[in-house]
Amino acid sequence: MLEELSLRDLGPIRSAVITPAAGMTAITGETGAGKSMLLSALSLISGGPANAKRVSVGASEAWAQGIFAVDDADDDASAASDDAGGSDGDDADDGDEALSGGALAIARRAGVEPEDGELFLARTVRATGRSRAVLGGKTVPRSVLAAVAGELVTIHGQTEQLRIASPSRQRDFLDHAAGDERELAAYHAAWRELADMDARLERLRAQESSARAQADYLRESVERINAVDPHPGELEELKAKRDRIENAADIAEGVSRAIAALDASQLDLTDTPADATGASDLITQAAQALRSIHVADGGFDELADRLESVNADLADIVFTLSGHLGEDVGEADLDALNARIHDLDELTRRWGPSVEDVIAWRDKAAFDIEDLDASPEKLAELEAERDRLHEAAASAAAKLHGARATAAGRLAARVTEELTSLAMDGASLEIRVTSREGGDALDANGGDDIAFLFTPYEGSPQLPMGKSASGGELSRLMLALELSAADMHAGAGGEGERSSAPADMTFIFDEVDAGVGGKAAVELGRRLARLARSSQVIVVTHLAQVASWADSQFVVTKEPPDADDDDLGVVTTVAEVRDAERVHEVARMLSGSESEASLDHARELLKESEL
Incomplete structure (x- = not known):
C-alpha cells in the first residue's frame, strides 16, 4: 500500500506530498492544472522512462519518492507462487527472470531490507537527461525498481494498461482471478520433473560421439584414485x-x-x-x-x-x-x-587441491560414468520414464486448463455485466482458453493459449484487448476486470464491509471517466469504491460523481507566480481537501461555480456516496 508520495520540481509542481487513504483517493483539479505530473511521479518510481523535459524550469533535477507499507506474509506467498511458476519469456518488458518474486524478495536480492515494514522507492531525473533509481536508500538498476514496483502498483493509464495485451499478462491475470494456486503448483512440479528429464536425455544424446572416450578417462581416473584409497584428513x-x-x-x-x-x-x-x-x-x-x-x-x-x-x-x-x-x-x-x-x-x-576434493571428484565421476556409459537399454529406460513424466504433466495441465476455462467463463460474464453499468452498453469480453496440440503443447505455464477478446459495442468486430478500445474505454474495462477478479478471488458477491487487512496492491486509474456522465458516473464511482475495499485505489477524475466516493480527496491547483519569481512561470500546488473545503471542490466540479445550489448538491452527493 502506498503510504506517501512525494515529488519535487516535476513540471509545474515545485513540491508536493500526498498521503493517500487506505481505500480510495481522488485526485481532482481543473484541466491543465498538472494532475498528469502525479501520474508521472508514480511512473518514475515504477521504473518508467525518464523525460528531462519534465524537470521544472530553473531546477537542476526532478525527484519523486513513494513509501510503501509491505507485509512479509503477503510477500512470501507471492514469492512462493512465482518460484513455483517461472516465466515463459514472452514479455520483453518483464525484466530479468531473476527479478521474479514478491516485492520484499526482490528488494532483499538487491541487498535492501525494509525499515519498520516500509519500502522507499525513489527516482531522480536530472535536467541533463540522466536518471538515478534508489531503493531503500541504495542505488539500484531501474529494472530492479520496476520489478519491486510491479508487485506494489498497477497503473491503468493510456500507456501502461496496454501491457495487458501481452498473452503472458492475460494468463497471469486469469490465474489470479481463478485462484488456481493448487492446480498451478501441481503442474509446475510435474513440469520441472519433465524438464529435468528432457535436459538429461538431451545431454546424453548430444555427447554420444565423445561419451565413450570421456567414460574411459573417468573410469581410469576413478580406478587410480581407488587404488590409492585416500581418506579425508x-x-x-x-x-x-x-x-x-x-x-x-x-x-x-x-x-x-x-x-x-x-x-x-x-x-x-x-x-x-x-x-x-x-x-x-x-x-x-x-x-x-x-x-x-x-x-x-x-x-x-x-x-x-x-x-x-x-x-x-x-x-x-x-x-x-x-x-x-x-x-x-x-x-x-x-x-x-x-x-x-x-x-x-x-x-x-x-x-585437488585437497584430498577431500579428490574424493568428491571421484564420487561425481562415478555418477557421470553411468550416464556416459548409457547403453541402448539405459536410454530406453530413461525415455520410458520421460513418457511417464509427460503423461503426469499432461494430466496436471488438463486439470489446470479446466480451472482456467471455468474461471474464464465466470470472469468474462462478470466483466460484461460490469461494463453495462459503466456506460458501455453492448460491450462484452470473451476469454478464450485454448489447449495447444502437438508434441510442444506444454511449456512452463501449462498447455493453454489465453486470449482476452473485447467487443466495445454491439455489432463491432471482436478484437484482441488493447487494440479495440479508446483510452477511457480501456480504463473502464480494466476497472471491470480488476473488480471482477477481486470479487472472484475473495469469493465475494459484491457489496460488503471493507477488509481490515492491509491492501496488497495499489491501483492507479486515469481517464477511467472519459465519456461518462450522469448515472453511469455514479456507478463508476461506486465500483471504484467497491474495489477499494480490498485494495488501495487512486483515481484521477474530472467527475464529482466519482470523486464523492473517495475516502480522501486531493486538489491540484494552478497558481500565478509571485512577482519575484516571474521567470518560474505557473506554479501548481497539491492539497488535501476535507469537510467544507471538499464540499466547495465537489461543487466546482459539478457546475463550475460555488453557488448555494451547487453547494447543496455537493453535500447531497457526498452523503449519498457514503458506503
Missing part, C-alpha cells in the same frame, strides 16, 4: 607424523634435557651425576622447609600445599615427556610415509 596427518620422525633426534634431546631439569631420577643415563637435583626435588625441599615453620597464622602450610600441587603437575609433565622417549621412529616408517604422501600429492595435483 589423511595427508595432513601423515605430513605431521613425518615431521616428527624427521625431527626425532631434536625431540629426544629436548625431551631428555627437560626431564633432567625437572626430575633427573627418571633418566637412566650413565653421565647423570648421582647427586643431580631436579626442579621437582627442589620444590619438595621448599615445601618441607615451609612446613617446618611452626607459626599458626603465617599461611606457610597453604603455600606448602600449593608447592606440592605444582610438584604434582610437574610429575604429570615428566610422565608425559617420558612417553616420547620410547617412540619408535625408524627409517622404515619414514620411507613408507614418504611413499604414501607422494601418492596422495599426485592425486591432489590432478584432482
Whole structure:
C-alpha cells in the first residue's frame, strides 16, 4: 500500500506530498492544472522512462519518492507462487527472470531490507537527461525498481494498461482471478520433473560421439584414485607424523634435557651425576622447609600445599615427556610415509587441491560414468520414464486448463455485466482458453493459449484487448476486470464491509471517466469504491460523481507566480481537501461555480456516496 508520495520540481509542481487513504483517493483539479505530473511521479518510481523535459524550469533535477507499507506474509506467498511458476519469456518488458518474486524478495536480492515494514522507492531525473533509481536508500538498476514496483502498483493509464495485451499478462491475470494456486503448483512440479528429464536425455544424446572416450578417462581416473584409497584428513596427518620422525633426534634431546631439569631420577643415563637435583626435588625441599615453620597464622602450610600441587603437575609433565622417549621412529616408517604422501600429492595435483576434493571428484565421476556409459537399454529406460513424466504433466495441465476455462467463463460474464453499468452498453469480453496440440503443447505455464477478446459495442468486430478500445474505454474495462477478479478471488458477491487487512496492491486509474456522465458516473464511482475495499485505489477524475466516493480527496491547483519569481512561470500546488473545503471542490466540479445550489448538491452527493 502506498503510504506517501512525494515529488519535487516535476513540471509545474515545485513540491508536493500526498498521503493517500487506505481505500480510495481522488485526485481532482481543473484541466491543465498538472494532475498528469502525479501520474508521472508514480511512473518514475515504477521504473518508467525518464523525460528531462519534465524537470521544472530553473531546477537542476526532478525527484519523486513513494513509501510503501509491505507485509512479509503477503510477500512470501507471492514469492512462493512465482518460484513455483517461472516465466515463459514472452514479455520483453518483464525484466530479468531473476527479478521474479514478491516485492520484499526482490528488494532483499538487491541487498535492501525494509525499515519498520516500509519500502522507499525513489527516482531522480536530472535536467541533463540522466536518471538515478534508489531503493531503500541504495542505488539500484531501474529494472530492479520496476520489478519491486510491479508487485506494489498497477497503473491503468493510456500507456501502461496496454501491457495487458501481452498473452503472458492475460494468463497471469486469469490465474489470479481463478485462484488456481493448487492446480498451478501441481503442474509446475510435474513440469520441472519433465524438464529435468528432457535436459538429461538431451545431454546424453548430444555427447554420444565423445561419451565413450570421456567414460574411459573417468573410469581410469576413478580406478587410480581407488587404488590409492585416500581418506579425508589423511595427508595432513601423515605430513605431521613425518615431521616428527624427521625431527626425532631434536625431540629426544629436548625431551631428555627437560626431564633432567625437572626430575633427573627418571633418566637412566650413565653421565647423570648421582647427586643431580631436579626442579621437582627442589620444590619438595621448599615445601618441607615451609612446613617446618611452626607459626599458626603465617599461611606457610597453604603455600606448602600449593608447592606440592605444582610438584604434582610437574610429575604429570615428566610422565608425559617420558612417553616420547620410547617412540619408535625408524627409517622404515619414514620411507613408507614418504611413499604414501607422494601418492596422495599426485592425486591432489590432478584432482585437488585437497584430498577431500579428490574424493568428491571421484564420487561425481562415478555418477557421470553411468550416464556416459548409457547403453541402448539405459536410454530406453530413461525415455520410458520421460513418457511417464509427460503423461503426469499432461494430466496436471488438463486439470489446470479446466480451472482456467471455468474461471474464464465466470470472469468474462462478470466483466460484461460490469461494463453495462459503466456506460458501455453492448460491450462484452470473451476469454478464450485454448489447449495447444502437438508434441510442444506444454511449456512452463501449462498447455493453454489465453486470449482476452473485447467487443466495445454491439455489432463491432471482436478484437484482441488493447487494440479495440479508446483510452477511457480501456480504463473502464480494466476497472471491470480488476473488480471482477477481486470479487472472484475473495469469493465475494459484491457489496460488503471493507477488509481490515492491509491492501496488497495499489491501483492507479486515469481517464477511467472519459465519456461518462450522469448515472453511469455514479456507478463508476461506486465500483471504484467497491474495489477499494480490498485494495488501495487512486483515481484521477474530472467527475464529482466519482470523486464523492473517495475516502480522501486531493486538489491540484494552478497558481500565478509571485512577482519575484516571474521567470518560474505557473506554479501548481497539491492539497488535501476535507469537510467544507471538499464540499466547495465537489461543487466546482459539478457546475463550475460555488453557488448555494451547487453547494447543496455537493453535500447531497457526498452523503449519498457514503458506503
